Amino acid sequence: MEKNYKLSKWLNGEMTKTELNEFQSQEDFAIYEKIKKYSSELEIETDKNNEEEMLDKVISSKIKLNKTKPLYKNWYLKIAAVLVIGFGLFLGLEAFSEITEIAINGKQNVFSLPDNSEVVMNSGSKIEYSKWNWYNKRQLNLSGEAYFKVAKGKKFTVNTNSGKVTVLGTQFNVKSRNKRFDVTCYEGKVRVKSTKNEVILLKGQTVSFENNKMIINQSVTENKPLWTLNEMKFEKEKFKNLIQEIEIQYNISLKTYDFKSEQLFTGTIPTDNIDITLQIIASNYHLKIKKINENSFELVTSR
Template identity: 55%
Template structure:
């Protein structure tokens, strides 16, 4: 765009007479005159430097917050930790807790209400910690001894039956098709299929293959297996062999004809050789040691 120098010279009054006459002869001169006339009446406001400086200095200063990279990283780590702790708390309290006693071992632990449980070998318990005080219910597979703290209803569920108490000491055993319950203190309600029975201190009840077995009263203060003794009442050879296997964590291979003889009594279980000798004498068997974890029980009639 070509700059209009004649207009600038006219506005500044620097034209010669010849240049002025030539400029006034232009068609737009009348418009230039109007612009010059009106602009001359405009006055720019005075610029007070001191006042503006004072205003700037007295203005409230806004604090500029700076988050360093380190702070930002720490915030992220803290957030991850909070989320992780939340997930851990949720899992730990809402998921089912499992306690297990391996073969050859017993396990003692406490429930959230300080009820004491001792798991016998090869047994497992599952329960939920969340809301335990209001819903004291657990699932048992195997055998366990309970010292229940007083409180709301306490239930033990097994595949064969259910035991309900308020605050007492009792033993529950569920193996294969047999269900045994013994009360050592207080009262225990036992449910098996459509049968419900209440037993008190010293009483026991057993069910096998849908039939109820009446057991004699006992003066024992707790289950014999806590003292490394295996107690049986009208149980067959297969059941006895299974208990010895779990208690000593061994394998017993039975090479004998089916024996329907039922055994009632106590077998010491601190030494496997003594336990097997009693079993062999009762059922006419010969224990043969294969290795440290395996024995063969062979019928003497076959030798």
Template identity: 50%
Template sequence: MKKDRLLAKWLNNDLSKDELAAFEASPDFEKYQKIKNYTDHLELDNPDENAMLANILKQKKAAPKTVPLYKKWAFQAAAVLVLALGIAFALKFSVSQTETADFGKKTTFSLPDNSEVVLNSGSEINYKKWNWNNSRHLKLQGEAYFRVSKGRKFEVQTRLGKVTVLGTQFNVKARKNRFDVVCYEGRVQVNYANTQILLTHGQSVSFQNGKQIKMKVNSLKPEWIDNQICFYQENIRSLLDEVERQYNITIELNTKDTISLFTGKLPAKDLNTALQIISTTYHLEAKKVSENKIIFDEK
């Protein structure tokens, strides 16, 4: 009640200097001062200051709404969970997906539109799931066979060139300076440097070191899917590179690279036969110095 007496004395200007200083330092002084300033302008007959004080003190302050601490914690936890799920969802579909085929292996997988891809040994594909049906675009390193579902434009980007289709079956190979595209069904548009070529069923195109070379299509699908390594006018180093990928081995060539170009097939599941064909063709002798290393010497 001491506070009430101080307020009454303040209204009557009966506070001492010490009491006035303490009262003005109180947290409610500003509120009382506003009330007093307002009432000083009112014209009342015989104002009853004591009654006014009683009415002020009777007024109840509105109780502030409070939220239990455990509820605040629950709300914050739920918000964090929703945010985390949103970030995880965005990352899953916006970050590039990578499919690889290690040396000595092949990988088959489906894209979001159910298009099928077969990756040859030592190859890699990158793409994004997000908005795939409206932007069917992927990057290829190596060689892959595609069975594309019908839909919007489908693009395969390589460092050597780009292939664009709608719905078809085709093979793309981009190794070093060699770029091969074969169309097995539908139509394929090939962009290489400043050249644009339209391929239809059974047609193909090849570029070697920036020059276009002719290549024939003799099958209904890529031979490598059936474990046959097919070459068309390939030099011996490119041939050996492909054998290394298919068998996951290392080959050392102790002879000058011959200028003779190889056209033919090698088995992808019979290393001894493949080595014998290479030795006979280039007059070399193959030595297996370890489980995963072959050396070719001149005879």
């Protein structure tokens, strides 16, 4: 009640100079002053009998004003919270999401992994990997062919349908198509594991498996895959696989109909000149070339 009494004296202008100085020094004085200002603009009939009731209402209103937060601040806080949560979810999903790299037919794809290991993908290939925990578990899934320059670090594994390759830091090429699995080491050392076999390759060595059977284990003289230099090198390749690889590299259709051959192809053909490529195939298998359109050809027997 003492506060109400002082407030009443202030409103009625009955305070002494000392009392007024003390009252103005209070923390709530600015609020009282605003209330007095707005109250003076209202036409309210009052008397001494309800003065105490009015003062109680004024103090009650002052307390409510202190506890009320501006609406716009609430909205800003809510929007900020939504943005922070949304950004956090985005970063989390990106970290856990599966990354897919594709090299379409007729094109190559070059990219870097999270540890700056370099990958060159050959045409018609796909790689899948996850950024999550990459530095502790460096592994990816390959379908097709790719050349890797692996940065030093923990074990690096390439998984394919026909087997897997494990290294620590080196340069190597992996190809997996049609149940055939080819691996060549250009630097360092790699461990190659198929379903039934396991072999360690050193620099300049290559190995090939078909249907889980080792068909090639020899040395190479190149210091990088020839397909990165617009050439394809084949060792004991089946005719159907040879035709499919040409279709992938040039993004064309080669119709061979019912032609079959048990003759295995060993040699090099270009990937930037379709005319020369088809002439090499036609000469080796005694076929004639018929052009249907820019992207389709027929290979028919010449006998």
